Structure formats: structure tokens, C-alpha cells
């Protein structure tokens with residue numbers, strides 16, 4: 001398995017977070033968090049349930065506003081980075097259950113700007129062909145995660161924000177996604193992932209304290 005698409009990813013390839021404080025409701029999740037994510041690098045956010053890993057990813061994606069601190073992206077304003085340079089893959093994958101997988105993949109990937117070749121590459125490397133005529137709601141959790149992941153392959157974006165990306169996958173597909181993640185890093189991409197299990201690529205760990 002591999003992707004031989006060869007094109008260079010666009011900048012920016014780095015996130016800089018400084019002095020970040022984040023609350024949810026009445027609760028302060030963390031204060032004064034700093035992190036730099038460089039091109040070619042993966043960072044694994046670890047910590048207990050409720051520590052704030054997903055919340056940090058959501059703040060980087062621009063879905064929630066921090067109490068204090070700064071999140072910046074190399075060479076480009078945050079709004080543009082979030083619109084054009086980030087792939088977000090969360091617990092809620094945004095896939096519509098009633099649509100055939102083929103239509104849903106085409107809809108999502110084309111909305112992100114994928115062409116036919118990108119979609120075909122994603123179908124190939126994620127072995128989606130046998131699943132494409134099934135409605136999304138009929139896919140198993142692992143099959144559905146592969147379908148959700150397909151847009152990251154169909155459209156190249158430099159920053160991947162992943163929330164427990166491997167949790168429903170079996171050993172074979174964890175390994176396969178490790179290959180795809182490594183290819184992304186080798187092209188100069190970056191990965192920031194919330195995890196309970198180790199990522200299948202070399203990654204720097206950042207423990208988010210707290211949790212309950």
C-alpha cells in the first residue's frame with residue numbers, strides 16, 4: 001500500500017501555540033499551554049478522559065475560542081489556514097448515514113476540492129471499492145472510519161487534526177493508516193492527534209494534565 005501522488009503540499013506547514021488557556025463551562029481545562037508543530041512532525045496529545053485533548057484540537061480548528069493565548073499558522077492568517085490547510089477528523093465524522101458511501105465520499109471530497117484522481121486514489125489505498133454501494137449507516141465502525149479518512153487522501157492538506165483516529169480500526173488498518181500518516185509526514189505535512197493508544201508513526205507526546 002502507498003500513495004504515489006508526489007505533489008508538494010502547500011504551506012503553511014506549522015502551528016505555533018503559545019500561552020493557551022482553555023475552559024469548558026465553568027471548568028478550566030489547562031492554562032499557559034505552548035506547542036509548536038513543525039513540518040514533517042506528529043504530536044500525540046495524551047491524557048485522561050476529560051483532560052481536554054479534543055477541546056485543544058477544536059480550538060486549533062477554530063471551533064472554540066480560548067480564554068487566552070495565541071494559535072498561529074505559518075505564512076497565512078488563521079481563518080485561511082483553517083479553511084484551506086487543515087483536515088479535521090473528529091469523533092463526529094460528518095458523514096450522512098442515508099447516502100451510499102460512494103455518493104458521500106464524492107460529496108465530501110469534491111466539496112473540499114478533490115478531483116477524480118484524488119478520489120480514486122483514496123478508494124484504492126483505503127480499499128473502499130467493495131463498500132461504496134452500501135449506505136453509510138450500514139458500514140461497521142472501522143469501515144466508516146476508513147471512509148471518513150478517505151477525504152484526507154483525496155485532497156492534500158498540510159495539517160491533519162485527528163481525534164482518536166485509530167480507535168475503531170483493527171490491527172491491519174491501524175498499520176495501514178500508519179503508512180498513510182508516514183507518507184503525509186514525509187511530504188512535509190504535520191499531524192496533531194488526540195490519542196489513548198500510541199500513534200503508528202514516531203510522534204512527540206504532549207500530556208494534557210487534569211481530567212476526571
Ligand SMILES: Nc1ncnc2c1ncn2[C@@H]1O[C@H](COP(=O)(O)OP(=O)(O)OP(=O)(O)O)[C@@H](O)[C@H]1O
Nearest residue numbers: 024025029047048049050051052053054055056194
Ligand atoms: N460543549 C461543552 N460544554 C461544556 N463542557 C464541555 C463541552 N465539551 C466538552 N466539555 C468538557 O470539557 C472537558 C474536556 O473534554 P474533552 O472532550 O476535550 O476531553 P478529552 O481529553 O478529549 O477526553 P476523552 O479522552 O474522554 O476523549 C470535559 O470535562 C467535558 O465534559
